[in-house]
Amino acid sequence: MNLALSTPWVLLLLPLALLPLLFSSQREQSYPSIGGIEADPLSLAIDWTLRIAGTIAIVALILGLGGLHRLGRTIEKSGEGAHIVLLIDRSSSMDNTFAGRAPEGGEESKSAAARRLLKDFIVHRDHDLVGVAAFSTSPMHILPMTEHKDAVMAAVDAMDREGLAMTNVGRGLALSLDMQEADTSPAARVIVLVSDGAAVIDRKVQDKLRAAFARRPINLYWLFLRTAGTPGISTVPAPGEEDTPQAMPERHLDKFFKSLGISYRAFEAENPEAIALAISEIGKLERSPITYLERIPHEDLSARVFAVAAAALLVLLAAKLSEVRLVSTREEA
Amino acid sequence: MTERAATAAPAPVDLPYRIVWRSRSVRQGAHRSTQSGAGGIFRDLATLLEYRDPRRIDLRQSLRDPFGTLHVRRFEEKSEIGVTVLLDVSGSMAFEGSSRKMKLAADLVQVLATSVRRAGDTFALYAADEEVRDELGSPPTRSRAGETDMIAALRAYVPERKGASGLIEAAQRVGRKRNVVLVISDFLLPEDQLVALFETLSPHDVIPIRLVDSHENARLPSWGLMQLSDLETGRRRLVAMRPSLKAEWQRRIEARRSFFRALASRYGREPFEITDTIRWDLLGAHLATGA
Numbered sequence: 001m002n003l004a005l006s007t008p009w010v011l012l013l014l015p016l017a018l019l020p021l022l023f024s025s026q027r028e029q030s031y032p033s034i035g036g037i038e039a040d041p042l043s044l045a046i047d048w049t050l051r052i053a054g055t056i057a058i059v060a061l062i063l064g065l066g067g068l069h070r071l072g073r074t075i076e077k078s079g080e081g082a083h084i085v086l087l088i089d090r091s092s093s094m095d096n097t098f099a100g101r102a103p104e105g106g107e108e109s110k111s112a113a114a115r116r117l118l119k120d121f122i123v124h125r126d127h128d129l130v131g132v133a134a135f136s137t138s139p140m141h142i143l144p145m146t147e148h149k150d151a152v153m154a155a156v157d158a159m160d161r162e163g164l165a166m167t168n169v170g171r172g173l174a175l176s177l178d179m180q181e182a183d184t185s186p187a188a189r190v191i192v193l194v195s196d197g198a199a200v201i202d203r204k205v206q207d208k209l210r211a212a213f214a215r216r217p218i219n220l221y222w223l224f225l226r227t228a229g230t231p232g233i234s235t236v237p238a239p240g241e242e243d244t245p246q247a248m249p250e251r252h253l254d255k256f257f258k259s260l261g262i263s264y265r266a267f268e269a270e271n272p273e274a275i276a277l278a279i280s281e282i283g284k285l286e287r288s289p290i291t292y293l294e295r296i297p298h299e300d301l302s303a304r305v306f307a308v309a310a311a312a313l314l315v316l317l318a319a320k321l322s323e324v325r326l327v328s329t330r331e332e333a
Numbered sequence: 334m335t336e337r338a339a340t341a342a343p344a345p346v347d348l349p350y351r352i353v354w355r356s357r358s359v360r361q362g363a364h365r366s367t368q369s370g371a372g373g374i375f376r377d378l379a380t381l382l383e384y385r386d387p388r389r390i391d392l393r394q395s396l397r398d399p400f401g402t403l404h405v406r407r408f409e410e411k412s413e414i415g416v417t418v419l420l421d422v423s424g425s426m427a428f429e430g431s432s433r434k435m436k437l438a439a440d441l442v443q444v445l446a447t448s449v450r451r452a453g454d455t456f457a458l459y460a461a462d463e464e465v466r467d468e469l470g471s472p473p474t475r476s477r478a479g480e481t482d483m484i485a486a487l488r489a490y491v492p493e494r495k496g497a498s499g500l501i502e503a504a505q506r507v508g509r510k511r512n513v514v515l516v517i518s519d520f521l522l523p524e525d526q527l528v529a530l531f532e533t534l535s536p537h538d539v540i541p542i543r544l545v546d547s548h549e550n551a552r553l554p555s556w557g558l559m560q561l562s563d564l565e566t567g568r569r570r571l572v573a574m575r576p577s578l579k580a581e582w583q584r585r586i587e588a589r590r591s592f593f594r595a596l597a598s599r600y601g602r603e604p605f606e607i608t609d610t611i612r613w614d615l616l617g618a619h620l621a622t623g624a
Contacts, residue, residue: 024560024571026558026559026560028562029560029562030427030429030561030562030564031561031562031563031564032425032428032519032521032546032549032564032565033425033563033564033565033566034563034566034568035521035563035566036589037582037585037586039570040573040578040581042573042578043572043573046558046571047570050571322558323557323560324554324556324557324558324559324574325554325559326430326549326553326559326561327430327548
């Protein structure tokens with residue numbers, strides 16, 4: 001409970017709360033002698049109830065005047081999840097359908113399908129920290145690791161914009177790794193690479209990536225949105241064909257990932273259903289324990305405090321109304 | 334409203350009072366006396382040698398005497414008595430219910446003082462709370478001087494001090510000669526002090542006059558919260574009055590009253606109770622029976 005007051009100096013009035021304990025709120029009436037008549041338990045109980053109600057009323061009013069509120073704070077909680085970087089291909093080919101042409105009518109482009117399914121995925125991952133990066137010619141740092149689902153949704157939605165020319169997987173991966181690097185928590189780290197093609201990774205970049213991946217364990221998922229008729233990850237070149245990264249980038253990228261010695265899985269999806277399947281598969285796999293911070297917003301408690309004061313005052317009012325005079329004023333006159 | 338009218342009714346000038354014992358005072362007065370003399374009621378015969386007053390020779394008795402002894406008639410002399418009022422001016426007498434208890438007390442003292450002086454008796458007033466309040470009292474005197482001031486002071490006095498233990502000290506001041514002592518109080522003293530008071534007053538003819546207000550007992554409310562402060566001790570108490578508690582209170586008050594009545598009857602006359610208003614006729618009858 002992180003309670004605070006907007007105007008703390010009203011606490012100076014707190015000693016007033018002792019008054020109801022010392023003095024009764026009821027009008028005092030003289031009686032010749034109550035000696036020889038013991039106090040009955042009910043009267044005693046009512047007496048103390050009224051005194052305490054008076055104290056509560058004053059304390060609550062003072063706290064209400066002071067503007068009692070609970071400070072916004074973050075609490076550490078543990079749940080299941082992972083720190084995920086979505087690395088999304090922004091090359092223009094993503095705007096095509098799985099058939100490899102511009103979407104027409106009710107057709108859905110690869111990026112739109114991926115976007116829809118990724119959003120669906122994020123919504124159901126309550127405790128994940130998600131970062132978003134994109135790459136085409138050069139990598140783009142879109143959203144740092146965050147728990148704000150709305151921001152992630154917006155970032156994923158940004159894939160809607162028209163794509164750019166090239167596919168530079170290597171530098172995109174390097175950026176994703178950098179994003180993970182900044183995060184020091186012991187949570188499981190995941191990079192989800194969403195692309196519809198591969199490219200040659202420079203030998204120098206390969207070495208750097210290898211070193212970076214070796215530094216800390218990262219789970220890498222490659223969601224390969226394969227356009228119909230193009231070579232897949234597991235396509236083995238026909239005899240006589242060239243088996244070079246330039247000729248078959250997907251196969252060689254896959255081989256490179258496998259050679260990294262990290263937990264790696266590739267999903268080849270040729271339609272939205274396959275993407276959904278792959279994403280749910282990732283969701284199932286990434287269920288390691290995680291500690292996450294939950295943010296609780298600033299909460300104004302003065303209304304509640306005033307309600308407490310009102311309740312206490314109602315008790316006092318009831319007591320006041322049930323007060324009787326030993327000698328009625330009419331007779332005294 | 335009839336009660337109020339009765340309170341406002343002018344006090345009688347004279348309040349008769351009578352004693353069943355004989356005064357030992359040598360001073361002439363209006364009460365039966367141990368003194369023998371010339372006037373008054375015939376008491377007995379004595380020989381002229383015993384009582385040398387030849388003016389009172391009873392001829393008939395002397396002639397009837399075969400031995401020729403001369404008999405003299407003796408008559409009872411009327412003597413005065415001392416009347417002392419012990420007035421409780423402790424805090425509880427400040428209670429104002431149907432009437433002010435101090436007003437009732439002042440009325441009583443005024444009428445008593447007048448009556449006593451008209452009868453030619455000595456009147457003394459001792460007012461006491463936790464000690465004797467000399468400024469309110471008056472020493473035994475037959476003079477009327479200062480009487481008006483005394484009554485005015487009593488009427489204006491607002492009791493505030495706690496405790497009535499000074500009554501015992503006042504009782505010791507009454508003196509050794511048998512007096513009629515009227516104790517005007519609400520008798521809300523602790524039981525041991527009550528016993529000590531009556532013990533001290535035992536040589537005298539004690540007439541307790543108890544002032545009660547109907548609001549402190551019979552007319553207690555049946556329901557409701559009352560914050561009461563004890564006039565005697567200053568203690569405060571919140572009372573959630575309800576019929577069962579009211580009955581309990583009345584039982585306690587009645588127990589206290591019957592203890593007092595039993596004690597008073599053992600040491601002196603039956604107490605006379607004044608509730609809200611003074612019924613002068615009843616008080617006169619009570620004082621006149623002398624029992």
